[in-house]
Amino acid sequence: MDIETNIDTSFLTRRRERQIKFERSVLRELSLAILKKSVQNYFAGLLTNSGLLFDQVIEEGCYDVALEVYLLGSSYSRLGYYGKPIEEVKASSLEERRNFSKALQDFIAYWGAKLDEQNEERLESQCDAFVDHWFMEGFVKGKMKYKMRLH
Structure with a gap:
């Protein structure tokens, strides 16, 4: 039984490395x-309470x-490398991406962005677009790494 633990630990360690x-x-x-x-x-143009542009x-x-x-995105790129369409990959990662978008939105609001209702909606769409952009960047770069086998 002790050997199994070592094998699992060794496997997990190698996987993490x-x-x-x-x-x-x-x-x-x-x-x-x-x-x-x-x-x-x-x-651009989002004001904070200090009146400075994006401190x-x-x-x-x-x-x-x-x-x-x-x-x-780069971790999900493995699915794309093995043939899963990007729409399915995005659907699989939707909850995680939403969590990041919401966390960014809350972070910006907490640190003092002056937002009325209209700007709050704009911030939400900006955060969603920002998160989507970086997910796709990571996905594309990761997929390239898998194709080139440089990982």
């Missing part, structure tokens, strides 16, 4: 400039969400 190696290889494709440009494209805290929070969703 492979996952980390794959994530690192996919993340090499990103740069801070790309993330910054994306945040500015999706959230550093909110921007860094967007980077965090973008990276997490990018990695999520």
Whole structure:
């Protein structure tokens, strides 16, 4: 019985090491400039309580969400590599993507974005589009890695 535990632990350890190696290889494709440009494209003009355009805290929070969703997309890319259509992959990941979008929306609202009802709806659609964009980026890059067998 003790041997089975070691085998499972060994398997899980190797699996996690492979996952980390794959994530690192996919993340090499990103740069801070790309993330910054994306945040500015999706959230330009959103004002915070301080009156400044998108202060550093909110921007860094967007980077965090973008990276997490990018990695999520890259993890789902294996399904795409093996032939599952993107529509099915997106349907499989819908709940996770919604959670990231809602978390980003709540984060921005918490850190002081001045939002009336109309801007709140706009923020929701911006967050959804931002999350979808980074999911697809990760999905495409991950699928490329699988095709090239560089993971």
